[in-house]
Amino acid sequence: MTHARPDLGSSPFVFGRRRLLALAAGAAALAVLPGRRAYGAVAGGPLADLALLPEGAPDRRAFAPAEQRYAPYLKTLAPMVNDIEDVNPDTYGFMAGGWWRTPAAWYNARVQEHVYTMAWFYANARPWNPYAGDPALLAALDAALGHYLKLQHDDGSWPEYSPNEHGRAPTGFGLGYLSKTLEVLRGAGALPERQEQIRQALRKAMAWFLDLENRSVWPKPLDYANQNTSGLAGAGLALKLDPDPVLRQKLTDAIAALAREGQSPAGYFYEPRGTDMNYNFEVMLPEMAETWHATGDPVLVDMTRKFTDWLGYNLIREPDGSGYICNVAISARSQTRYYDDTRIDPDRTNLGSLFVPEVPELGAFFSAREDLAEARAAWAADPTPVAQLAKQDTSPRILAHAPFGEAMPSRKAKRKAVARLPYLKRKRFVELREDLGQQYLYVRRPGLYLGGHFGTRATSYARMGLTFLWHPEAGMVVHSLNNNNQGCWGTVLASGAFDANGNLAAEFSGFDDDVVGIRYRTPNSSVVTEVSVSRNSVRRVVTATSAATEQIPLILHPTDVVSFTDGTPVAYGANATATANGLDLRRGRSLVSIRWGAARAVNFRFGSSSYMRDGKRLLHVLRVPHEGALDVTVELA
Numbered sequence: 001m002t003h004a005r006p007d008l009g010s011s012p013f014v015f016g017r018r019r020l021l022a023l024a025a026g027a028a029a030l031a032v033l034p035g036r037r038a039y040g041a042v043a044g045g046p047l048a049d050l051a052l053l054p055e056g057a058p059d060r061r062a063f064a065p066a067e068q069r070y071a072p073y074l075k076t077l078a079p080m081v082n083d084i085e086d087v088n089p090d091t092y093g094f095m096a097g098g099w100w101r102t103p104a105a106w107y108n109a110r111v112q113e114h115v116y117t118m119a120w121f122y123a124n125a126r127p128w129n130p131y132a133g134d135p136a137l138l139a140a141l142d143a144a145l146g147h148y149l150k151l152q153h154d155d156g157s158w159p160e161y162s163p164n165e166h167g168r169a170p171t172g173f174g175l176g177y178l179s180k181t182l183e184v185l186r187g188a189g190a191l192p193e194r195q196e197q198i199r200q201a202l203r204k205a206m207a208w209f210l211d212l213e214n215r216s217v218w219p220k221p222l223d224y225a226n227q228n229t230s231g232l233a234g235a236g237l238a239l240k241l242d243p244d245p246v247l248r249q250k251l252t253d254a255i256a257a258l259a260r261e262g263q264s265p266a267g268y269f270y271e272p273r274g275t276d277m278n279y280n281f282e283v284m285l286p287e288m289a290e291t292w293h294a295t296g297d298p299v300l301v302d303m304t305r306k307f308t309d310w311l312g313y314n315l316i317r318e319p320d321g322s323g324y325i326c327n328v329a330i331s332a333r334s335q336t337r338y339y340d341d342t343r344i345d346p347d348r349t350n351l352g353s354l355f356v357p358e359v360p361e362l363g364a365f366f367s368a369r370e371d372l373a374e375a376r377a378a379w380a381a382d383p384t385p386v387a388q389l390a391k392q393d394t395s396p397r398i399l400a401h402a403p404f405g406e407a408m409p410s411r412k413a414k415r416k417a418v419a420r421l422p423y424l425k426r427k428r429f430v431e432l433r434e435d436l437g438q439q440y441l442y443v444r445r446p447g448l449y450l451g452g453h454f455g456t457r458a459t460s461y462a463r464m465g466l467t468f469l470w471h472p473e474a475g476m477v478v479h480s481l482n483n484n485n486q487g488c489w490g491t492v493l494a495s496g497a498f499d500a501n502g503n504l505a506a507e508f509s510g511f512d513d514d515v516v517g518i519r520y521r522t523p524n525s526s527v528v529t530e531v532s533v534s535r536n537s538v539r540r541v542v543t544a545t546s547a548a549t550e551q552i553p554l555i556l557h558p559t560d561v562v563s564f565t566d567g568t569p570v571a572y573g574a575n576a577t578a579t580a581n582g583l584d585l586r587r588g589r590s591l592v593s594i595r596w597g598a599a600r601a602v603n604f605r606f607g608s609s610s611y612m613r614d615g616k617r618l619l620h621v622l623r624v625p626h627e628g629a630l631d632v633t634v635e636l637a
Contacts, residue, residue, distance in 0.1 A: 046087070050081045051078060053078065060381075067126070072389050073398070078131075080099045093142075093150075095114060095147075098391050099392070100395075101113070113173060115148055120184055122141060123184045123187060148174075169230070171209055172217075172227045176234035199241075203247075209231040225263070230287050232287070239251060255300065266433040277327075282349050301355065313442045313451075315339065319474070324341075332462050354404065357407055363413050368413075369410055422444070438456060447536025448537075450533055452506075453465065455506065466538070469634060473589060473590045474592065477592050480500070485498045490551055538634045544626075550623070552632075555617050555618070558572050564583050564584075564604075565582040570620075577601070600624055606618065
């Protein structure tokens with residue numbers, strides 16, 4: 001479908017100095033603006049405001065499908081640019097206003113990453129982009145780049161959390177945003193002196209970042225691997241723009257070091273010394289794809305294959321096809337709980353799809369191209385005005401990754417990849433993966449799929465013990481959260497101590513038998529739990545040194561029928577109490593029965609966590625108090 005080009009000439013946006021210029025003319029016009037500094041000077045006069053978009057703009061229909069992600073950034077551009085500091089000469093060009101990254105301080109180089117956003121809108125003429133060639137935007141970009149470059153230390157690094165910090169993350173991501181900005185400026189023929197300054201800054205940054213003896217970037221052991229990968233991606237583009245054989249070899253060596261030291265033998269990437277779904281899938285993998293795009297290094301494809309295998313155990317697909325629920329209890333940094341089957345823009349994972357042609361199994365976790373096309377068509381037809389982005393929710397990565405394109409699987413290819421997921425392809429297996437004193441257990445039986453996390457946890461975010469319970473028809477039934485003691489599967493002592501909130505030493509048995517045994521305990525043996533996993537049930541026998549409470553976080557659907565064994569109904573999205581010896585959950589043809597022996601005064605508490613874009617799956621937490629001993633069975637029929 002085609003649409004008429006909007007008449008920008010008659011828009012209330014276009015007036016006087018804000019006239020839409022051709023790119024070359026725009027660059028020439030700002031060579032030296034009256035009353036302003038020339039390129040490269042330390043500071044200039046007040047910056048002219050960038051005009052806001054008129055009411056109702058932009059028109060959704062004007063955007064090409066793959067560029068719809070630019071719309072909310074277009075809406076946000078002027079308010080963000082107009083907050084740039086232009087009074088204090090010491091911080092002239094600082095992107096103030098708190099739009100991106102914390103601390104929102106003048107010394108935080110990461111705040112300046114939107115220089116790429118500004119450069120893109122200046123340099124790219126589109127029917128919907130009235131800022132292309134705008135001299136006020138170019139002046140603001142020049143100022144912001146001046147402040148960004150001034151923050152670089154003599155050794156090539158940039159700070160983030162304090163002025164004197166020599167930071168891996170701000171330097172790594174800075175390499176990416178500044179190299180992309182340089183590429184845009186060269187294409188537009190804009191800010192030639194700034195271009196040279198950026199080129200020199202990138203060389204200094206690469207010399208610091210690619211030095212494998214630099215422990216600020218390459219600590220032993222390696223942690224926060226996504227930060228290293230960001231710098232490799234930026235270096236890859238910088239070296240295409242400004243080739244250097246010595247630095248190119250250092251980049252190759254650094255990619256090998258990343259594979260050797262940044263990926264666990266279990267398959268995940270270290271964040272910091274454990275796994276994290278958000279940083280692994282949404283940051284690390286896309287940065288790897290960008291690095292691969294620049295270098296073609298096959299090491300990155302091999303890393304992706306190993307990570308895809310890991311995802312196959314830890315992204316658990318809902319039978320209705322709505323999406324995946326993450327084994328989030330094991331995540332060490334963030335709380336991403338699910339991914340919709342079709343993820344609408346803006347989506348931080350998109351760039352990772354570049355690996356799909358090389359690693360088809362990865363396609364299971366991306367939107368099918370036909371489904372994404374339908375979602376984008378629906379976005380274009382939506383009459384709702386495009387909303388301005390909220391402060392801090394303005395990640396420039398969304399736009400920085402867009403020019404690389406995407407390689408989403410077809411529906412047919414995705415169905416094939418989904419069918420090969422371990423827990424869908426096989427009905428019986430036990431998988432135990434170990435690293436750094438951490439144990440990740442996955443038990444598949446015909447009637448269930450169970451996850452467990454034991455050993456020495458990576459960070460205080462992670463939660464231990466049993467982490468999820470899934471049924472082939474009912475989908476996710478029990479889901480343990482991280483960084484949250486109220487939404488975890490485990491035992492809470494009368495003192496408030498929670499066994500899942502700490503290390504758990506575990507022993508395993510029966511991996512080749514019909515019944516798998518797991519015995520785990522807290523460091524002081526205040527709680528000892530013995531688990532038996534059979535064909536369609538999980539039995540937990542808990543022994544505690546004091547009175548305690550069994551806590552089970554259940555996901556409910558609006559159509560579920562739930563009641564206690566004493567007849568007390570449980571309403572979706574509501575709290576309930578009863579005196580009963582069990583609870584039944586009916587979901588379609590499936591029945592989940594939970595029994596704990598004698599009748600007890602129990603409560604069922606509605607939690608605030610919802611799942612999937614429709615938000616209809618809600619977490620409810622069952623709490624069963626006991627005197628220090630409890631035998632509870634979850635049976636799935």
